[in-house]
Every structure is written in C-alpha cells, then in structure tokens.
Amino acid sequence: MKKKSLFLALLLCAGMGQLPASAQYHSKVWDPDLGNGMYKNPVLFADYSDPDAIAVGEDYYLTASSFNCIPGLPILHSKDLVNWEIIGHALNRQQPDSLFGKPQHGKGVWAPSIRYHKGEYFIYWGDPDQGIMRVSARQPQGPWGQPECVIAGKGMIDSCPLWDDDGHCYLVNGWAGSRAGFNSVLTMWELSADGSHAISAPRIVYDGGQLNHTTEGPKLYKHNGWYWILCPAGGVEHGWQLAMRARSPFGPYEARTVMRQGYTNINGPHQGAWVHTALGEGWFLHFNDRNAYGRVVYLQPMAWKGGWPVIGNDKDGDGCGEPYATYRKPKSNSKTRVNPQETDEFNTGELGLQWQWQANYNPLWGMPTANGTMRLYNADEQPGTGLWQAGNLLLQKLPAPTLTATAKMRVTAKSDGQYGGVVVMGMNYQALVCRRKGNKFELLQINCKDADRQGKETEKILATLEPTEVDTIPYSPAIHEDIYLRIRIDKGQARFSYSLDNKHYHSAGDSFSLRKGKWIGAKMGLVSMRPGTTGNRGWVDADWFRVE
Structure with a gap:
C-alpha cells in the first residue's frame, strides 16, 4: 500500500475539504469541451437532477437534488458553464438523525435553488415530509450552516426565493402529490426580509391543470419589470419547459412553452436554471432523463424575443426551442479544462468529493x-x-x-x-x-x-x-x-x-x-x-x- 502523509485524522463526512485549484481533474470517460470553441451535451453526464445555478461575477455555482444521499447538496463550480468541478457540499447531515441514520430512499432534498444575496449564499429546498428548508454560507465551498426550517409542513417541494428590488422577499414552491394529495400547482409566499420565515399565507399562482400537468420545479426571477417563473411540466421523461410572467409576484401569470423535445432525441428537456453571464449572455441549464444513468445536465442558449425567453434552437421561429446536442461555448475569459472528480487514489487523508453514503455518516x-x-x-x-x-x-x-x-x-x-x-x-x-x-x-x-x-x-x-x-x-x-x-x-x-x-x-x-x-x-x-x-x-x- 502507498505511504502518504495524513493531514486530517478522520472525516466527519465525505466531501468536507475543497479540491486545490492545482489539482484540476480531467476525466477519461466524459469531457464536454470539444477544444475548438464548441461543447457537446450533456455538460455533466451524471445524475445532477433538478439543477440550479447562479452567476457571481465570472464564477458559476451549481447545486442539485441529493435526496437521501450524504453529503448532500453538491456544490459545483465553473468559469464557463461547460467545465465543472465539485468544490463541496452544503449538507453534511440530514435531520432528524433518528430517521436519516438509515437509508431513506427518495426522501430528503428535493429540487434545491441556490441564490446569492448581500454577500451570502443561500440554498432552499423542499423536504416533502418536513417543509421548506435552507442553509447559508459566506463562501460557496463552505462551511455551510445547519439546516433551518423556513416553512414547516408536509408535501411542499421545489422551492425558490427572490429578493425584490424593494427588499421584500418571496418564495415559490411546488407540491408533491404523494404527500399532499394534489400536485401541478405552484404557490407563492412572502417571506421576512431575511428570508427566514413566511409572513403571508400561501396563494396558488398557477394551476397546470390538464394542459400543463405535473407543473413543478419552479425558479423565480425578475426581468424588465416582470416577475418570471421558469418551470417544467409534463413529467420527467416526456415533459417540456414553461415560462410564465406577471406584474406582481402573486400573479396572475401568463404561461408559454419555451422548449420541448421536438424532433430531437433529447426527451423531457426541462427544469433548471437561467444564468445571465457577466459578459451579457443568457444560458439555461436543464436535465434530460437517461434512465439508469439518472438525470444528466444540458446547457442551452437562451435569448429574449418579443418579451419572452426562447431556449435552444428555435429554427421555425415559433418561440419554442429544441435542445442543441452541440453548440458554441459561452463567452468566457477562462481557458480552464476541468471535470467532476471520479478516480480517487485515497492519498490525501480526505475522502474525494465525488463520494456519498446512503445515510448520515457513522x-x-x-x-x-x-x-x-x-x-x-x-x-x-x-x-x-x-x-x-x-x-x-x-x-x-x-x-x-x-x-x-x-x-x-x-x-x-x-x-x-x-x-x-x-x-x-x-x-x-x-x-x-x-x-x-x-x-x-x-x-x-x-x-x-x-x-x-x-x-x-x-x-x-x-x-x-x-x-x-x-x-x-x-x-x-x-x-x-x-x-x-x-x-x-x-x-x-x-x-x-x-x-x-x-x-x-x-x-x-x-x-x-x-x-x-x-x-x-x-x-x-x-x-x-x-x-x-x-x-x-x-x-x-x-x-x-x-x-x-
């Protein structure tokens, strides 16, 4: 066996350390950067389901659903939205430990959102059995604080906050039919200015009904004086991407379909994050279901036409795009080539950030x-x-x-x-x-x-x-x-x-x-x-x- 120095005696949990910048990992099995100014999709061929991402200057940070797996809420970093590496996790243990000390398959962290507000990073998510939760940190690689319950209750999932220009804070969420007995609706709450608790009752702002059944996974934005909810409908495997807008966060919202599979072989292209880059471009990260491989992450250009976003390739000009399999890379000042870690030599005394347990670490x-x-x-x-x-x-x-x-x-x-x-x-x-x-x-x-x-x-x-x-x-x-x-x-x-x-x-x-x-x-x-x-x-x- 190899003999290496140990600089941490033990880990409380996998993924507590940050990969040094000098140790950039290069995958031997999947690299989306084609090296000629183009990239191929998916940019992450791994199960980062329900991805959400933000731009902070010229840095991009992504998180994703982690359900019962620990450490949870992975944090990935990129300089160009194509080359990503894992830099940490925001959730080291799930509560209560009496429950998550054993595998709770499918429970835990559903469809998180990551936001940056007044020098602090926040991640909100829905635990369908406990309510709306959040964690916060001063640096994206951590340390992250302990989970806080923002709104207690059963059935609430897929939550996303928005701090408005006037200091008010709002939160949109979906509902799990398996717990609540209903789904396909989105509700809006007003939160306290610090986003820590609700100060209003919920209001249904959109009901997908039959036209847009299984409406869920909403992300909340403000653009050109409009409040925007970007969300999927139609289910994981066969769904499409919606955009909806209103003059008030509480609606009423007008909805349009802005991306669907079309004539491509990329099924269910939806649910993700709009990222506006420091160099003035719009991009959208979304998932595509690959069965046993999970929900992998695609990157699409996003443009505004006639006051509405269009995602992907709108070749017929109807305002609804189809996903690209390859496209030019986003404008960036970075030349870094890096991929999420896979191989682990176990030499550092720290467990690699790619590893997770099926329950809280013991x-x-x-x-x-x-x-x-x-x-x-x-x-x-x-x-x-x-x-x-x-x-x-x-x-x-x-x-x-x-x-x-x-x-x-x-x-x-x-x-x-x-x-x-x-x-x-x-x-x-x-x-x-x-x-x-x-x-x-x-x-x-x-x-x-x-x-x-x-x-x-x-x-x-x-x-x-x-x-x-x-x-x-x-x-x-x-x-x-x-x-x-x-x-x-x-x-x-x-x-x-x-x-x-x-x-x-x-x-x-x-x-x-x-x-x-x-x-x-x-x-x-x-x-x-x-x-x-x-x-x-x-x-x-x-x-x-x-x-x-």
Whole structure:
C-alpha cells in the first residue's frame, strides 16, 4: 500500500475539504469541451437532477437534488458553464438523525435553488415530509450552516426565493402529490426580509391543470419589470419547459412553452436554471432523463424575443426551442479544462468529493488511513434487509455511458461471513465480493431485483480463493485477500471481473442490466458488510478506485 502523509485524522463526512485549484481533474470517460470553441451535451453526464445555478461575477455555482444521499447538496463550480468541478457540499447531515441514520430512499432534498444575496449564499429546498428548508454560507465551498426550517409542513417541494428590488422577499414552491394529495400547482409566499420565515399565507399562482400537468420545479426571477417563473411540466421523461410572467409576484401569470423535445432525441428537456453571464449572455441549464444513468445536465442558449425567453434552437421561429446536442461555448475569459472528480487514489487523508453514503455518516463505517487507503469497516447486516438498507455503501454517480472502474483493495475478515468488494446500486443491484468461509475466501456475486419492493438477494459462488496472508496473532486472527475488482459499464449493462495481479482479469458472474434508484441514477462503489452485530469487525482497505 502507498505511504502518504495524513493531514486530517478522520472525516466527519465525505466531501468536507475543497479540491486545490492545482489539482484540476480531467476525466477519461466524459469531457464536454470539444477544444475548438464548441461543447457537446450533456455538460455533466451524471445524475445532477433538478439543477440550479447562479452567476457571481465570472464564477458559476451549481447545486442539485441529493435526496437521501450524504453529503448532500453538491456544490459545483465553473468559469464557463461547460467545465465543472465539485468544490463541496452544503449538507453534511440530514435531520432528524433518528430517521436519516438509515437509508431513506427518495426522501430528503428535493429540487434545491441556490441564490446569492448581500454577500451570502443561500440554498432552499423542499423536504416533502418536513417543509421548506435552507442553509447559508459566506463562501460557496463552505462551511455551510445547519439546516433551518423556513416553512414547516408536509408535501411542499421545489422551492425558490427572490429578493425584490424593494427588499421584500418571496418564495415559490411546488407540491408533491404523494404527500399532499394534489400536485401541478405552484404557490407563492412572502417571506421576512431575511428570508427566514413566511409572513403571508400561501396563494396558488398557477394551476397546470390538464394542459400543463405535473407543473413543478419552479425558479423565480425578475426581468424588465416582470416577475418570471421558469418551470417544467409534463413529467420527467416526456415533459417540456414553461415560462410564465406577471406584474406582481402573486400573479396572475401568463404561461408559454419555451422548449420541448421536438424532433430531437433529447426527451423531457426541462427544469433548471437561467444564468445571465457577466459578459451579457443568457444560458439555461436543464436535465434530460437517461434512465439508469439518472438525470444528466444540458446547457442551452437562451435569448429574449418579443418579451419572452426562447431556449435552444428555435429554427421555425415559433418561440419554442429544441435542445442543441452541440453548440458554441459561452463567452468566457477562462481557458480552464476541468471535470467532476471520479478516480480517487485515497492519498490525501480526505475522502474525494465525488463520494456519498446512503445515510448520515457513522464513523463505525470507516475513514481514511495514514498510509493512503480508505478503510471501510464491516457494517452490521440485518437479516433479510440486503444492501438496499446498508447506509455504509460508499458510492458515486455514473459519469459516462461507457466506463471501466477498477478498485485495488485488501479484504480483511475476522470471522465467517464477513465480506467486501464492489457494487452497482439501484432498485436492482449487483455486487462482486470476497466473503470468508473457514480459512479461505469465496468470490461471490450478489444480485437483487426490485429492492425497493422488498426483493430478496440471491448469491452465486464463483471461485474459492486462498488468502494472501493469514494472521498468526492469538487474539482475533484475520485472513486477508489482496485483489483487484473491476466494473465494466456499457450502454446500461454492467459486467464484473477480478484479478490477483492487475494484469490478467477473469470474467465474474452474469452481466447485469442497470436500473436507477429512487429518484436517482444507479451508482457504483464499495461495500463492506458482516452478518449479525457481534464480534470484531473485518474491513476493506481500498488503495485506489480508478475510472477510465
């Protein structure tokens, strides 16, 4: 294993540090910058669903839904809206801890908005089970304060504030039919001048009805004396983008469709952020649903024609654009080429910002080590629950349609049944692990279908492995396996393989069709588990995780 200095003894949670500017990451699997003044969509081929972004001078900051994953509310930075890197997270723990200490798939952070007001950054979001929440910070990379409840209640989602020219503050939000019993409506509140609490009752300012059903995800702006709500309608996979305007924040609003799929193969292009750049251009970031890969982020030009925004390619001049697959880059003074982090050598003593847990972090799950590894202790596996309910899975988003991810690790087991390895997680999932049986390891494939519906895991033993090393100490001796585990993903299919020398790889088990998680894309990463809750834990020491 590599020997590197440790400059943080442990992490309270993944993603607490900021990537130094000198360590700009370049992806081997997806780079939207074509290098000739053009870019290709998506600019983020990863599940940054419900994106929102702002311009602060010549810097751009983006956040996105994170649901139950922790750390949550990722913060990405760009100088040109095409080249992005992760610089932090705004949410280190979700409350209450008694709930989010275990996976709560699909709950938590829905459709946030990020805003900059009087030298402070704010992120508002809707937790459908608790109400409208917010956090704030003086710097976008943090530290961010503790979450505050702005409006308590059930069913409120997708919130966005606006500080008006006269100092008044307003907030628009959508509603979750699964909690409220109704949806497709947008409501407006007046907040206190500091945006901390409501000072008015809500008012319905738009009802999508049948024409614009599933109206949600609103973003609130003011432009040329008009109040604007930009929002999607029609649902994630088949919807379209609306713009609506009124002379008062409380309406009535007139609505138009300003972008739809049209004759392109980019389905459901909607829900995102209007960004007005320091160099005078308008751009719109939105998502496109890619099934198991999640909702990836596209960038479109946005122009104003006849007092209305038009997004994308309005080739027939009807005021409703179609998304571009490629386009010229936004005007920028930056020449930086950078991508969101994927590979992690685990050398710094800090967990890379690309990693998330399935629940609030527990130090018993593991931490970085002083010798350049990430140690994951076995978590307690409750009978019948499977990995769907394992909070300690260390996962990251899939960053491209085709990729190979390889992990070098040492699996250490103190007793029978303890195991570690790699996993592709979603409502269907598959893992390749080494599990102790007696004084040897079994190479094991774990499968589960319909995990969100209490689907049960099945196992297939693929090989028996002699341990690399066996402890000779009399107290709680362990056996160890040094192994390379690989995930190959191509067009929605995954296949695993393994090697004992990183030269000769052997196919392992059956191929696997990816399936998304609850409101998120499928993810990949590391697993370390034990049956039951007693005895000394085994662990996995991951030396590196490389994506190429």
